[in-house]
Amino acid sequence: VVKRPLVAIIATGDELLPPGSELGPDQIISSNAYGVAAAAQSVGARALDLGIAADRKEAIAALVRQAVEQQADVIVTLGGASVGDHDLIHDVLTGEGMTLDFWKIAMRPGKPLMFGRLGPARCIGLPGNPVASLVCSQLFLKPLLARLGGREFRQDMREARLAAPMQANDLRQDYVRAVVREEAGSLVATPFGIQDSSMLRMLADANGLVVREPFAPAAAVGDACRVLMLR
Structure with a gap:
């Protein structure tokens, strides 16, 4: 018997609001977390949506600590993995103790992908663009979760x-x-x-x-x- 892996999902961005919210200027609905959760569940994992963190290091770090407290096997962040002024994921995760394995990959969509380890947890920094986050979930997140859950996984x-x-x-x-x-x-x-x-x-x-x-x-x-x- 193998435990179903737990995935903690953290969306980041001042522009994001939950579904059903009334949008103001420069705001969008946060949709990526639902697609990533569905991808995780499709290979038998449990998904824990920790909500939206504002573009501040302390706000993101607080949710990362929640993920660690919940003993997440995989911590997924959405957005903030590039190199702009509001792309804080690298600094926050390494500041919390993550060992970085790689950051940026020669693929399209999905170049800003990040991967590392924070204690026993794997950390995946997915791009904020919806298509990029879902394509990367198909290519990287689903095989990882399947392996952690003792399942076979092959791309079709x-x-x-x-x-x-x-x-x-x-x-x-x-x-x-x-x-x-x-x-x-x-x-x-x-x-x-x-x-x-x-x-x-x-x-x-x-x-x-x-x-x-x-x-x-x-x-x-x-x-x-x-x-x-x-x-």
Whole structure:
């Protein structure tokens, strides 16, 4: 018998308000925590939403300490992992004693990803952009939680053909939202033309991610591609 891992989720940002709130100027609804919690629960983990921390070190640190007190196996922070004036996660977590394993990764979306250990807990700093946080949850959080919970986990990778051309890639590995369908006995992937990581609608409509290797050359209609199926 293996204990179900506990994930403590901390959203950060002065601009965030809970669902149902009346929004003022420069404010948005905090939605990432719900998607991350659902991802965690899908692999058998327990999710503990610790709420929203303002963009102040002491506010974030207070919720990190709550996560430690609750004996969370994984502490997930949302936003604040980049290098702007309000990106405080690195300083707060290391100030609380986290040993940093890596920070920033050559992928898109999800470059500001952070990972470290705070005592027995693993810490994952997810990007604040909704699509980036959910793609990183699929790639990193779900496999980690499955392993901690004694479960097998394999990404559902498929071979497909492109239904639209794609430009040459740069130094980052891309995960491109797409609609994947079966056609004449094989899979065909149609990437969305807009891939902005703040646009959740495209992710909601997608059932797969076309994986583009770093420095991949331009691809034409009909070329082979790899697809990570989401459902």
